[in-house]
Amino acid sequence: MTTHKLLLLPGDGIGIETMAEVERIIAFFNASGGANTFETESDLVGGAAYDAHGLAVTDECVAKAKASDAVIFGAVGGPKWADVPYAHRPEAGLLRLRKDLDLFANLRPAICYPALADASSLKRELVEGLDIMIVRELTGGVYFGEPKEIVTMEDGQKRAVDTQLYTTYEIERIAKVAFDLARKRGNKVHSAEKHNVMKSGVLWKEVVTETHASYASDVELHHILADNCAMQLVRQPKQFDVIVTDNLFGDVLSDEAAMATGSLGMLPSASLGAADEKTGRRMALYEPVHGSAPDIAGKNRANPIATIASFGMALRYSCGMSEQADLIDKAIAGVLADGLRTGDIMQPGMTEVGTSEMGSAILKKL
């Protein structure tokens, strides 16, 4: 019997409702008497944590996250916290967790659920069967580099600085993640940067090229400028298998790709740390790609699929339970095939259901 320790951080807005559906699935697995059980604990993060503690995440919560096998994260933020001090904005909780757990590898699958191909803005033939994995560097670059400040100059003008910073080490480890993943997929990696204007892009391209030569010459490698990548994701997204890129480009390109699939409310993500050399254990956080959607929060209208699929990724990458992960993926595909839709993906002729009905339907398929 293996016990997996999960920390559940629902956060704000619809994160609370979608996490409730994950909890039902966890309870189901625990009750079904398999070889794996889950021990869960919940905590506050984001605006909810700020309201309770004046901090977007507490030290205790970070410690619990480090001690758990996987963190399942909902979403943070909302207009309620528009004016809190910058250091305590809801996003700061997420950013601190990423940094303190050293979750450098953000995996963002951009897949098109066949039942939803028509929901894409792109023509059906361009997205049908689309399956991209975006590997975004998550603990470096302009998100965390110092100096990062606003200073008031003598003449009263302000001057804001952010620092884009990458080292050989950071680029090499994320490149390896991308090559490893590509080997299990289409064996092709596109590395996106702007070496024509950024020195970090020059180093990025150089280190990815060297890592490829020494570590993964069996994988097909393409270098692509980030602006061109943004174009190609619209023009012909199926040309991509794995895309590896930095923190900021990864933020923009993965959102663009997610929207192109037509399956935005459905997409999970995994943020992984390095594997411990002895135990193979790695810290990890799983979260939906969508945000906290304050406008529909608390109305049983949110789509729980992305959060449930994130839990599925946790089973696969943190719990060694890929069979059960496959089950979850199949259950999701199944309810879609049955015509069930939450409001965000509603289409003519389908059956609109709420958050909890969708959760129940997925549970039933398990």
Added chain:
Amino acid sequence: MTTHKLLLLPGDGIGIETMAEVERIIAFFNASGGANTFETESDLVGGAAYDAHGLAVTDECVAKAKASDAVIFGAVGGPKWADVPYAHRPEAGLLRLRKDLDLFANLRPAICYPALADASSLKRELVEGLDIMIVRELTGGVYFGEPKEIVTMEDGQKRAVDTQLYTTYEIERIAKVAFDLARKRGNKVHSAEKHNVMKSGVLWKEVVTETHASYASDVELHHILADNCAMQLVRQPKQFDVIVTDNLFGDVLSDEAAMATGSLGMLPSASLGAADEKTGRRMALYEPVHGSAPDIAGKNRANPIATIASFGMALRYSCGMSEQADLIDKAIAGVLADGLRTGDIMQPGMTEVGTSEMGSAILKKL
């Protein structure tokens, strides 16, 4: 009789062929005996300048650009110059011109030519009638901030740094350009940044908000996160009128938007300096959005429309010749309506023509 001094910089690849078509149109205007004539001079830039002078742009060329009423720019770069020293890469010529002429306002219309709506990856109804103006800050941000360097550390690792830097002054002047443009269009501006992770984004949002209050409260202003903007450009591009954003986000978002229109090979851009307080004169450079396309260069296959439309923008913004600019726009729409297409925009049932045939057809419509 007004004489306009133009500097023509064809650059590399298809820039040379597409500029030749612009020259024919200039000759036509000069021969037609109107109140405006053009005095043109040409020079090398990019790889061509490097081959001749060992520099991507010479001081003399920069001086000529400063002295001209408008620079018409083709495109630079190609595999031939993949290994030239970084400071002399073809793009460096373009970047120096932007910086030395202080061309801080990059206007990138993303319009969908009705005849080409079907060429878009997006569904027809999402792009038909699309008309966005992206206003990209062009002389600040991570493109030019210092430090910008790669250093080798004691342990042999390298560390690359780029600096994203914005001042109140830089943000205010680009915001004003956006508000001024919006007033002549749909009266709506979206300002895109990442204030949730970047201090430059915090300052950007703050200064745009203040400029709006004091200068343009008649214009509808929306703040949008850059990653969400990348999504919305796919989901529902027609929600946008003017988008104002920084140098790096502008690079990525404008390329994405251009591709979404289905009219990529057709799109011009203008890069404008500040207007002189006394004379009203401003320095300006006009260039197609597409690149140098080395694979089809020299084969009479390039689409000259984007470069011709860039010349049209020069007439409008630098020569006070908006009537003639309208004529050019109409001529372009006319040849498309006639079914003429270069290879890049070829569709079933249309007539494929080469670069010079397309140029001739446009000339005939004038």
